[in-house]
Amino acid sequence: MFFNALLIALREIRRNLMRAFLTVLGVIIGVAAVITMVTLGQGTTQAVKNQISSLGSNLLVLRPGSGFGPRSTSAGVPRFTTQDAQAVMEQVSGVAAVAPVAQTSLSTIYLQTARTTQITGSTPDYFQIGKWTIGEGRLFTDLDLRSGAAVCVIGETVRRQLFGSENPIGAKIRIGKSSCEVIGLLTAKGQSGMGDQDDTIVVPLSTLQRRLTGRTSARSVNQINISAEDNTNSDAMIGEITSLMRQRRNLSPNEDDNFSVFDTRQIAETLSSSTKMMTMLLAAVAGVSLLVGGIGIMNIMLVSVTERTREIGIRLAIGARAREVLLQFLVEAITLSCVGGVVGIGIALGLCYFLAQVIQVPFQFDTRINVIAFIFSAAVGVLFGFTPARRAAKLDPIEALRHE
Amino acid sequence: MSVAPSTPPPLIELRRLTKTYGKGDAAFQALRGINLTINKGEFVAVMGPSGSGKSTLMNLLGCLDTPTTGSYLYQGIPVETLDADQRSLLRRHALGFIFQGFNLLARTSALENVELPLLYRGIPRNERHALARDALASVGLPTKMRNTPAELSGGQQQRVAIARAIVTGPSTLFADEPTGNLDSSTTEDIMELLTRLNEDRGITVLMVTHEDDVASYAKRTVRVKDGHIESDLSKAK
Structure with a gap:
């Protein structure tokens, strides 16, 4: 039954490729944004760590004057x-x-x-x-x-x-x-x-x-x-x-x-914790775009249920059970969001590879964030595909067939 | 669904069937006690003015709807006791539908349209293709398998719809104004096709129409008016 639903769902997606593409665009952008942000953020953190540790580990620097950076005053000290x-x-x-x-x-x-x-x-x-x-x-x-x-x-x-x-x-x-x-x-x-x-x-x-x-x-x-x-x-x-x-x-x-002691380890920790925080912030912002992508899927699926009411009526008349219609729409949504996830991951990796070279941070492939982003995109499909699918499955065959 | 008593019951047996829409003051009784028996292999035309209840009757006969009171036995199965999923399975295995508006899936090839009911039956790919091709050939469209409905004429679309209805080998074919959207020469073609299916394959055909010409192809004509059966005439052999 699941395999059949997949086949039927794939045929439905093929029938309207352009709409399918526009539907998943939101998910593609969301997933790509999340992965790019996290990957580049981690690369930056790693770059900062590398730089600090290249100064010397357990390094303390004693300097005359107070402070480090723009407020330092060493004149006359x-x-x-x-x-x-x-x-x-x-x-x-x-x-x-x-x-x-x-x-x-x-x-x-x-x-x-x-x-x-x-x-x-x-x-x-x-x-x-x-x-x-x-x-x-x-x-x-x-x-x-x-x-x-x-x-x-x-x-x-x-x-x-x-x-x-x-x-x-x-x-x-x-x-x-x-x-x-x-x-x-x-x-x-x-x-x-x-x-x-x-x-x-x-x-x-x-x-x-x-x-x-x-x-x-x-x-x-x-x-x-x-x-x-x-x-x-x-x-x-x-x-x-x-x-x-x-x-x-x-x-x-x-x-x-009238002197200061700098601990590179502390500086390293401060810097890497602030880049981590930045990464989280950016990932959260990107996560919102993934959410918006999911809502886009729900929107299109809901419109599609109305638009395809007659089709649902035909399916019910020739003997589809409500649960099969539900499964078909759910599988359509999940397939779309998963495809969006995979394409998004592909785009993100290409983008990260390119951007890492431009901003000179190490490119680190993080399996975890890729898996998380993919699971999340699949979950988006389940979450936002369920309401439209249930609406489709609840249709009365006679009403649906009469629908213009 | 394979209840097989020793003496086969009539294919369809309606007893004091009523259908009421709405409740209280707004209630509307579309069927007011229908008694009807249809045997296997019959070709029945259901006629009546609009609002007579003929559509309601067809929906009930096609197991798309349930009666308010009364009983409906399809091959001995009490349809009124079945839930929506069980009725879906009954339609899937025993019934075929043809509609006035053809109701094919758009942007989908004739072959895939005909395959659709087989998909729900879980028929393997090769067998599915073979059955769908045979069905298309038997309605006279062996060369149009790859064409989508938009590339077919009205008559051809209705033939695809008939192929879809008979591909599962149903015992009963429900045709709701099957020629309502067709010109007269195409109407003849389609009616001859339905007659052939009825005579050669022994498929019971139940057809709603309001045209006497079309009804004349049937061997029996049931006229419905105000929720009652007004007349039930069989053609002389």
């Missing part, structure tokens, strides 16, 4: 010293590594090519904390750091722009007024929310101070990167670092902190 970094390493519990970081922007020249690059001076621990790995050549060592050797490690963007297809290892580039030998090429990390991470040149801190900036005073450290050991409570650690720094910077109890 004393910077840190290498001794501050040393103190954090020795006095704060759960610290795995500490790297004092000094940064400056200088013009770099290789042969005829010149560009301005962010130069970072730090210690060898900088690479470990920031999860940098060496692609070619070598990283600088403690020996280079002590001697203030004229060596540098460059990022992928710098290599591409200065060297093109040449091998950079061993080449001498001009940074500011000094010459520096390229000893290593960092493995590319890609874009992050904070710009191109690969547009960087890293030199030993001592080299930056003595040769490049000439700023040899102790207070030349812009920030201190700290990596925590696994399973440490970052709140407790931030507390310890804060009190240590207040003490070292001679702040009286009624003065505000």
Whole structure:
């Protein structure tokens, strides 16, 4: 009986393909919208997570001034010293590594090519904390750091722009007024929310101070990167670092902190929870369009029952039972909505694949949301097909046959 | 539905059948006690002016409706005790219908129209096609199977409708003004087809008409007026 109903329903749909298409358009759009929103939302969340974790896991950043972003004020606030970094390493519990970081922007020249690059001076621990790995050549060592050797490690963007297809290892580039030998090429990390991470040149801190900036005073450290050991409570650690720094910077109890500690893990959680919320919001909006699509099916099916009253009369007269008419209309609605679901999924996947490349987020196929969207579209068919189907089944054959 | 007593009862037996529409003051008695017996193989024309109750009588005979009082035995089955689904099954297995307006499914080929009752009987695809083709051939339309009603003349559409009515091999054919929408030469064709079905296949034909020409094809004419049977004349052999 079900197979027959399916056959009859399919013939009815075939009889009016255009109307069938317009009927399911709402469901197609609804399903496609829900899946696209959720898939892209999850891709964005994943992208944010990737970016944050590429900065380094368990990374805490200590900066002078207060706040992060547009409200930060670091003007006139004393910077840190290498001794501050040393103190954090020795006095704060759960610290795995500490790297004092000094940064400056200088013009770099290789042969005829010149560009301005962010130069970072730090210690060898900088690479470990920031999860940098060496692609070619070598990283600088403690020996280079002590001697203030004229060596540098460059990022992928710098290599591409200065060297093109040449091998950079061993080449001498001009940074500011000094010459520096390229000893290593960092493995590319890609874009992050904070710009191109690969547009960087890293030199030993001592080299930056003595040769490049000439700023040899102790207070030349812009920030201190700290990596925590696994399973440490970052709140407790931030507390310890804060009190240590207040003490070292001679702040009286009624003065505000003139430095800030950022926990990338917290930032990651905040960002990913906000993108998740955004995803949910968009999916809910898209879900409304799926609902509207379902109402569209009900509308067309109701119109169709009236329009096809005589047809129903014929079916009843030649011996269709009420339940068979009910089943036929229900199966028609479900078939339409399921086809709409499948087409919607297809469109959504194509759209996601395309949009993921445009907005540069990973394309993640999520089976769950696809299954949910499909089940939902089928449920739409059952839900909104039932009323019209019951109305069709309740028709009196004599009345239906008399209907014009 | 296969109740088979030893001595076959008449095909149709109506006893003091009444049908009342509405209730109270607005009640309208369309049939006021009909007694009628029709045997297998008869060709009966039901005639009467509009409002006489002939349509109501045909709807009752066709098991589309139930009487208010009285009894209706179809092959010994008390129709008035059947519910809507049981009457559907009775129509599916034993009755065929032809209408004035043909009532074919639009945008559906002749073959699929004829297949429709077989679909409800759950006949497998191949057998269904074969039966539908045979039925179309027997009404003289072997070459029009792929055509939709819009591509067929009125007479051809009525032939498709007849094919649909006889494809299940019914014992009774109900024809409601079967030639009402047709010109006179097509009317003759259709009436000859119905006569042939009645004589060659032994299908009982019950036909409503208001044209004497058409009624003359039948072997028996029942005239209805004001809910009563006014006359019941069989043609001399």
